[in-house]
Amino acid sequence: MAGAYATFKHMTDYMGFEGLLSDEEKMVREAARDFVNAEVLPIIEKHAQDQTFPAHLIPMMGDLGFYGPSLPEEYGCAGLSSVAYGLLMYELERGDSGLRSFASVQGSLVMWPIYEYGSEAQKRHWLPLMAKGEKIGCFGLTEPDFGSNPGGMLTKAVKEPGGKWRINGTKMWITNGTVADVAVVWAQTEDGIRGFLVEKGTKGFSAPETHGKWSLRASVTSELILEDVIVDEEQSLLPNVKGLKGPLGCLTQARYGIAWGALGAADASYQCALDYALSRIQFDKPIASYQLQQEKLAWMVTELTKGQLLALQLGRMKDAKTYTPAQVSMAKMNNVNVSLEICRKARTILGANGILDEYPVMRHMANLESVYTYEGTHDMHTLIIGQEVTGIPAYR
């Protein structure tokens, strides 16, 4: 029974956070929350256990406008503020990190680069279809030998006669890879790193699924194999960016959403633990009445609250276009880290029940292990902040 703690109506709001939101932002959050409560929570444990992505939600989320919602209306998107987008991520990840990952990849890692770096024809073709969820995208940056250091990637694209390019290489850990209709593939060229749109079914291109994950089990992760893949320059090459700043620009967008999303998983786990602690009796008293458990709950709600305010301030700066990637690094690093710790503490409060799929806690905890590592590991963001304040890059 996945529904035991499934219907929490309200987000945790210790510090008057909701009072800082506009009407539109509140409505977006509530719409997403209603959707997650009704459509995601009742089914997600089973999908995580079975290692399947709830694909039937893809068109529903498209109809509701969950993909690339901050992009403009003329491309079929909703034109949301960054904060409203963040709240959407929060609610989706309160359902499951896999669902949020799907939306992050589709919106921030595929639609965003097409919008930002693509030709007008590429935008007109892909964005409305992707906004509706009729086409799915994936983002291929990481390789077997290049994770934190993507600049060293081996995937190579070579210009061919007749306006064509030939791509060779292997990408790994690619969310949505197997189910994607189009992959944004980053490759070395004579001109530095460039981005290519590679469509499913292109000769020499395959995307086998990665099995055996203990984390993000309700999300598809794949390898991308490109063997002499020939693509058309006009359709495929993203014309308006060169160099590592291309993929890094996308990651800044996605990391921003993750800084919000992780808190959603933490909120679900905190509320579950609080509820459990109040009702679970040991030694004739609710375990919530013991100082050790209260210390955990107090820590959890404090970190959750600080994380909310950090994400909100970052969102306001993003809308004002005054934010920096190093600030996004801080929010991603901190919020994922505290969220993972919140889930771990929640797990302990639930005792043995904490390991069961009747409660969402261990699923969220395991999911966040991936989130901690992807989109720049916790360590890499620490080093980015270190570089920001000292001026010395310590990662080389």
Place this chain on the structure above:
Amino acid sequence: MKILVALKQVPDTETKVKVAADGKSLDPADVKWITSTYDEYALEEALRLKESKGAEVTVVSLGGDSVKDVLRNALALGADAAVLLKSDASDPLAVATALAAYAKDKGFDLIFAGNKGMGGDNASVGPMLAELLGIAQANVVVKFEVTDAGFRAEREIEGGTEVVEGALPAVITAQKGLNEPRYASLKGIMAAKKKTIEEVEATAPAGATAVIALVLPAARPEGRKLDGDAAAQAAALLNALKDEAKVF
């Protein structure tokens, strides 16, 4: 076609209700407000008619500024216009009178409402509204259709279904089962931002009734633990059921 949908703002069903110091109203602290669920069915039905037959859907609600949330949400779901009737009336006849005064002469073909307001459960505003306007009504409707002659509605009645037909204009009150309300889409929410809520001073008479007290149900007595071995516990339970609970 012109459709009016009357919406009521009510406390969220998950709210732990507290009685205010006056002993006759809800303590508004910690109360989350939502659209009454039955009204959501009413609005959904209007929106479906808009999509299938073409209609202009106006939503209306009585209350203070807080009620704007309900109206804004309805605009996000697809209503074309929203009207706030400013009033603190809560007595059903006063509410129905104010709604009738607003709806009169505006040429609405259909007026949808919930069959009752969640929590208050009076189930009277819809029928009163129809009477005050002198038009047809069908209440507790689970299936609805606009026909050439007017409308056809299926109503839930004790032990079965009643099918009624009538002429337009009409008041239709919705019951659970009528439809599955949609979620607000992000585009709808953004579009609602551009629509305005018209504010009108309501003409509501003094209430015909007044709430004089609000009382919470008595707290459940604490559970009792039976002592002894299984046989002793079974005997004690049997006695308690027989002598105290008097179940047999």
